[in-house]
Amino acid sequence: xxxxxxxxADVARRAGVSRTTASFVLSGRTDMRISPDAQRRVHxxxxxxxxxxxxxxxxLRTHVTRTIGLISDTIATTQFAGEVIHGALDTALERDYLLxxxxxxxxxxxxxxxxxxxxxxxVDAVVYAMMYTKPGHPPGSLSxxxxxxxxxxxxxxxxPRILPDELGGGRTAARALVDAGHRxxxxxxxxxxxxxxxxxxxxxGRLRMQGVDEVLADAGTSIAGAYECAWEPEHGYDGMxxxxxxxxxPKALVCLNDRLALGAYQAMQERGLRVPDDVSxxxxxDSDLASWLRPALTSVALPHYELGKTAVATLxxxxxxxxxxxxxxxxxxxDSIRMVPATAG
Amino acid sequence: xxxxxxxxADVARRAGVSRTTASFVLSGRTDMRISPDAQRRVHxxxxxxxxxxxxxxxxLRTHVTRTIGLISDTIATTQFAGEVIHGALDTALERDYLLxxxxxxxxxxxxxxxxxxxxxxxVDAVVYAMMYTKPGHPPGSLSxxxxxxxxxxxxxxxxPRILPDELGGGRTAARALVDAGHRxxxxxxxxxxxxxxxxxxxxxGRLRMQGVDEVLADAGTSIAGAYECAWEPEHGYDGMxxxxxxxxxPKALVCLNDRLALGAYQAMQERGLRVPDDVSxxxxxDSDLASWLRPALTSVALPHYELGKTAVATLxxxxxxxxxxxxxxxxxxxDSIRMVPATAG
DNA sequence: CCGTCTTGCTAAATCGAGTTAGCACGCTAA
DNA sequence: TTAGCGTGCTAACTCGATTTAGCAAGACGG
Numbered sequence: 001x002x003x004x005x006x007x008x009a010d011v012a013r014r015a016g017v018s019r020t021t022a023s024f025v026l027s028g029r030t031d032m033r034i035s036p037d038a039q040r041r042v043h044x045x046x047x048x049x050x051x052x053x054x055x056x057x058x059x060l061r062t063h064v065t066r067t068i069g070l071i072s073d074t075i076a077t078t079q080f081a082g083e084v085i086h087g088a089l090d091t092a093l094e095r096d097y098l099l100x101x102x103x104x105x106x107x108x109x110x111x112x113x114x115x116x117x118x119x120x121x122x123v124d125a126v127v128y129a130m131m132y133t134k135p136g137h138p139p140g141s142l143s144x145x146x147x148x149x150x151x152x153x154x155x156x157x158x159x160p161r162i163l164p165d166e167l168g169g170g171r172t173a174a175r176a177l178v179d180a181g182h183r184x185x186x187x188x189x190x191x192x193x194x195x196x197x198x199x200x201x202x203x204x205g206r207l208r209m210q211g212v213d214e215v216l217a218d219a220g221t222s223i224a225g226a227y228e229c230a231w232e233p234e235h236g237y238d239g240m241x242x243x244x245x246x247x248x249x250p251k252a253l254v255c256l257n258d259r260l261a262l263g264a265y266q267a268m269q270e271r272g273l274r275v276p277d278d279v280s281x282x283x284x285x286d287s288d289l290a291s292w293l294r295p296a297l298t299s300v301a302l303p304h305y306e307l308g309k310t311a312v313a314t315l316x317x318x319x320x321x322x323x324x325x326x327x328x329x330x331x332x333x334x335d336s337i338r339m340v341p342a343t344a345g
Numbered sequence: 346x347x348x349x350x351x352x353x354a355d356v357a358r359r360a361g362v363s364r365t366t367a368s369f370v371l372s373g374r375t376d377m378r379i380s381p382d383a384q385r386r387v388h389x390x391x392x393x394x395x396x397x398x399x400x401x402x403x404x405l406r407t408h409v410t411r412t413i414g415l416i417s418d419t420i421a422t423t424q425f426a427g428e429v430i431h432g433a434l435d436t437a438l439e440r441d442y443l444l445x446x447x448x449x450x451x452x453x454x455x456x457x458x459x460x461x462x463x464x465x466x467x468v469d470a471v472v473y474a475m476m477y478t479k480p481g482h483p484p485g486s487l488s489x490x491x492x493x494x495x496x497x498x499x500x501x502x503x504x505p506r507i508l509p510d511e512l513g514g515g516r517t518a519a520r521a522l523v524d525a526g527h528r529x530x531x532x533x534x535x536x537x538x539x540x541x542x543x544x545x546x547x548x549x550g551r552l553r554m555q556g557v558d559e560v561l562a563d564a565g566t567s568i569a570g571a572y573e574c575a576w577e578p579e580h581g582y583d584g585m586x587x588x589x590x591x592x593x594x595p596k597a598l599v600c601l602n603d604r605l606a607l608g609a610y611q612a613m614q615e616r617g618l619r620v621p622d623d624v625s626x627x628x629x630x631d632s633d634l635a636s637w638l639r640p641a642l643t644s645v646a647l648p649h650y651e652l653g654k655t656a657v658a659t660l661x662x663x664x665x666x667x668x669x670x671x672x673x674x675x676x677x678x679x680d681s682i683r684m685v686p687a688t689a690g
Numbered sequence: 691c692c693g694t695c696t697t698g699c700t701a702a703a704t705c706g707a708g709t710t711a712g713c714a715c716g717c718t719a720a
Numbered sequence: 721t722t723a724g725c726g727t728g729c730t731a732a733c734t735c736g737a738t739t740t741a742g743c744a745a746g747a748c749g750g
Binding site (some may be wrong): 007008009019020025026027053054055056057058059060061062162 | 694706707708709
């Protein structure tokens with residue numbers, strides 16, 4: 001069943017040296033005085049036999065598996081996890097690491113089991129990822145192992161936390177509107193997303209809105225109105241209709257994510273409003289949806305891939321003393337914002 | 346750095362037996378005659394110390410790692426991979442297996458590297474997944490290991506292949522329309538999706554259309570027209586406009602995936618056609634999009650989760666002689682199909 | 691009283707690497 | 721001639737489990 005594998009002993013035999021010597025040569029230890037000739041013979045034998053060290057055996061001795069655990073609460077929903085895994089894997093593979101991937105589905109029992117399984121396999125380090133910014137911290141059994149938290153906003157966790165720069169993202173979104181000349185009639189849909197657990201609003205909502213407010217203030221204006229609601233398409237639809245029914249006439253819309261923008265598009269289409277001619281729209285996340293909508297949506301991207309890369313890099317470099325790493329959220333400009341003549345302040 | 350770990354020797358010492366005896370007891374070998382009293386002491390010691398076997402050490406001896414490699418060409422795009430991983434992981438974890446996840450990005454060099462890394466870590470088996478049904482087979486270095494191919498339509502591969510039952514899915518879609526009373530004016534958008542590589546059409550396209558044709562024929566009717574194109578939103582948009590401009594008046598639409606349906610929705614909205622009052626729509630994939638559209642889209646689901654589960658189960662059961670496993674595509678009924686009075690054949 | 695069988699256990703080998711301690715040889719210097 | 725030293729290499733141990741081979745003590749039969 002298991003394919004035949006060349007061992008170090010095979011290499012040593014063919015090179016006419018001991019296993020010890022072969023090991024020294026192949027692990028590049030210069031402190032052990034091996035003649036150039038013997039080195040050459042070992043390297044040749046290894047190349048000819050296509051030798052690759054058995055990582056399991058090596059791990060037993062060295063306690064290093066070159067394997068990182070990636071634990072997330074949810075893999076399935078949205079493309080988030082896919083891109084995070086992709087980024088994490090690329091960075092891991094650059095350094096000959098591999099990823100054990102698992103998800104807890106938010107279930108502590110499942111989490112315990114899967115953390116135990118990872119510990120049994122001696123993972124070197126763990127990325128503990130949450131699919132959106134929220135409280136949460138790795139279980140105690142992971143203490144003693146290098147861990148970074150991705151998207152965790154619980155400050156009690158002592159290790160590095162990797163987060164999207166939501167504040168900067170909010171600024172970027174507002175700047176996109178301001179740069180296009182918008183000053184009046186700028187509305188927000190979604191807002192801070194207050195929930196029973198987060199009465200001040202969800203982390204991303206708070207910071208995005210704060211960034212928007214700052215930039216608008218700098219431009220000598222402010223939000224004309226905000227519709228506070230949850231962040232699914234139906235709420236965007238309801239929110240836009242509600243604004244219009246209340247007599248508001250938005251000229252620009254900040255949708256707190258792309259799904260809300262989809263809902264708002266649907267509502268505007270029903271009411272005969274055209275994007276961007278009547279209403280400019282800027283949004284967040286840059287999901288697939290953004291490029292599918294007509295007109296395509298200008299959106300401030302969640303840097304999933306970069307988050308994954310940064311998480312693994314932070315683990316493997318280890319030198320970073322930073323406890324909080326904010327990853328920039330870049331603007332993806334498309335067709336949903338119209339240039340308008342700037343109005344005098 | 347590495348957390349303190351209890352070893353088998355610790356357990357044996359505390360139970361007052363040899364490591365050999367402890368090993369026999371804990372691995373439940375009944376052929377070795379251990380007294381009930383000794384068994385009890387070993388179990389107690391293990392429980393009290395919280396002993397868990399070091400899987401690395403065990404693997405070195407047994408050549409079994411209880412770890413499965415999941416290699417896919419693309420993880421990021423669509424939710425496909427996320428759900429596949431989810432299903433695969435659930436089934437793996439049930440049996441105390443874990444998943445090493447990696448993606449090739451379609452790059453043979455990356456693929457070689459990552460396959461080598463997996464082999465170095467002695468994975469027990471591999472799921473070789475493609476994100477949509479297409480040709481492709483695992484590299485030769487994986488021969489000698491149990492491998493299943495997910496979504497691969499290359500028949501030359503000798504092992505089990507797991508595929509969505511596209512033919513059945515096509516039938517299901519058509520039946521949804523027929524059951525609602527539709528007989529005339531049934532159009533398809535997307536069609537077989539012929540490409541230079543697949544002049545007869547993409548695998549999914551061919552089989553879905555075949556299933557549709559069969560059911561319509563059984564109902565004494567047939568497709569009124571099909572717009573052949575690629576499967577992105579813009580093509581759905583163009584396709585629908587093109588049909589209307591050519592004087593067609595569809596009463597029902599089979600969109601070969603949800604993104605095409607999104608495009609078709611956009612076109613219909615521009616032309617003042619209403620779903621489902623003027624046009625019923627059925628689609629494939631059941632992506633997030635399907636539930637976001639207004640009205641929500643009835644769609645034949647790609648069973649991603651089940652595909653992942655089935656792939657791992659097939660690997661671990663090993664007994665299945667089936668070379669081809671077709672996983673059913675269930676209908677997700679929503680609001681895009683209207684009941685119409687059946688016309689006499 | 692001796693040989694044989696069963697019961698209940700353990701010493702030692704093994705997996706495939708990495709690592710420590712030290713040996714044999716030749717050269718130099720006293 | 722012999723101690724001392726550097727060079728170039730290897731024997732043996734280690735990691736933490738599994739597994740093979742076999743030992744000691746008691747029971748039993750003749």
